[in-house]
Amino acid sequence: MSEKMKKIIKIAIIASLVSSAYSVRAQEDELSNDSHVTTSFVKRQVAQNMSIGRAVKSIVSNYPQEASAVVSTALDMYPDKYQEIIHAAISAQPMLTEDIVKIALEKNIASCANIVKTAINAEPSYVDFVVTAAANSTPEELNEIVRVAVITEPDSADFIVQSLAQQHPNKIVDILSSAIEAVPLVGEYVVETLLAIFPNDAESVVSTAVRESASERANVKRIIETAQNFGLDEESIYKYAKEGGATDEEITAALSEATEQR
Template sequence: MKRSCGCILGTLMLFTGNNALAIENNAAVETENKVLQGFIKRQVSQSMSVGRAVRSITSHYPQEAETIVSVALDMYPDDYREIIHAAISAQPTATSKIVQIAIDKEVSSCPNIVQLAIEADPSYVDFVVGAAADSSPDELKDIVRVAVLTEPDSADTIVQTLTEEHPNELVDILTSAIQAVPVVGEYVVNALLAIFPEKAEDVVTTAVRESAGQREQVRKILETAHQAGVESEKLKEYALNGGAHEDDVKEAVAPK
């Protein structure tokens, strides 16, 4: 983790009344952490909330968000929810780094951290899922599920971001998204066909299969795929392979 020790260390020394010394490398980092720990403790004692302390310090020193979150999580691991939420609320552009730190420190499960981060600032959902998937690729399905459940309106962005980074997992990502929130089927299909038109068979067949029993959703998915450029004959083939009714295909390709 990169740290510009001069900024926090130099400024916080003003609060502690000590003189900043020219300390290098590991010694500088250790000194910086000790100063920051003391400062956080005082802020917590004054505000009675670690979240308020983290929000305040991060707001004043946004370029040091990583260091602040890292130290705060080491000091108050049980308050990880408050720390993550406060840090992201104060410095949303550091969301992916904050998520990465929380996952690396194992303060909670990766999906739980994803949920907390999205709730703190839904507009950075793509950064959240991207960082989480990179850190915990084995938990990709759960990351998708939790992200879509937490922010269903961003399901297309979530799926698109993750499939661009993990194209070989397209089917699993799509399956997890639709299983979590079935009504997002048409939107995630549209998002995937926009970047992977050559994978129309996997996209359509998977989406139809996972929406089986919900004919209205199946029809919307097929209409979306047809409008995205999937030819009628191919669409029929993919749809039937996914378990759709032939009438659903006819209705989807019929002139509107």
């Protein structure tokens, strides 16, 4: 290859790199105009990526600082695709889960329950951020938030209850009732969690848990055992469990078995 040809190729490569740099710079300028993502930019990305989900994921992955604006714009443009948008954004930047949930709720594009479920499915490990954001944005939906979250991610019921109870300590009974009503088997775990955080509310925690587990007598037994293992004295356990509807026989049997297992 002649020297002249080598120079031509070198110049072509440099020109290509410069052109790419200018293109990237232009995209950054468009995205960073007072943190406003233009509708035209999102539309172009949709055209290139074939779906709003892929477009959002691409932009948020490359420009995490613009995630809020991207999600807001995308939801305004394609409200019927909210599940795809939320899932894509959270998958791309899980740390921004709370912000993304808040934006979606503010848009009022779907029920709180559907938004919570979509966000949890996108990143189950951030379920506590999802429920906290949802409860703070729509406190009137607290019971429904608990119900949907526990059903969607039952293995994280203790984290869900813990996060919400700490944010709304005056709603402990409602939170506990909703969690156990949704998934009765989580009773013993959420009771243990709440007793650890709110030992002074042991009476309402134990009595509420027992009452809400009335249809599952085996769960009542486990809740009583949990209370004893936590360190509550037998007299208090009897009192609280009776308030919740447990029978003398159930309480005695549960306490005896828990003692034997120690």
